[in-house]
Amino acid sequence: MVILIYAGIFIFKTIEEALRTLHIIVVSNGKKWLGAIVQFFVAIIWLVVTGSVIVDIKKDPLKILFYALGSLFGSYLGSTLEEKIALGYVILMAEVDEKLGTTISDRLKKSRFSVNSVQGSKEGMSLLMITSSRKKTDDVIKIIRSFDSNVEIVTEKVKLVKSRL
DSSP states (O other), X not given: OHHHHHHHHHHHHHHHHHHHHHHHHHHHTTOHHHHHHHHHHHHHHHHHHHHHHHTTTTTOTHHHHHHHHHHHHHHHHHHHHHHHHOOSEEEEEEEEEHHHHHHHHHHHHHXXXXXXXXXXXXXXXXXXXXXXXXGGHHHHHHHHHHHOTTOOXXXXXXXXXXXXX
């Protein structure tokens, strides 16, 4: 019976931490209502789990260990889930040969990516700036690398601003 208590603490703390991590990501991507709903469940789970750990904590310190392990695993799980969900947008930047830049830009536009090109840091170079959803980051990289396998690509997470004109 005691093992079920430890397992419950571990499982529910894992779920709570995973949801807490997702809550932060969801809110930072502007999804306030979804974030509020997730936080509602986080609060309920936290109260139940923490309450069960605090009861007789001096008599059963293993509860602390399972609580902490659930926290550790839940944080990792939440981060992994966030990578899979990949909310939001990124800008990818790649400096390529000017002649190659036009070809890469055309190919990216054909694949429905937004691309801007400006003069690179050196003569004969173009800096490509591509806006993409995070989910499609690997697709953009694959296209660029199919033309230049040695190119350095940097990404930056951005918040998309939409006007209501």
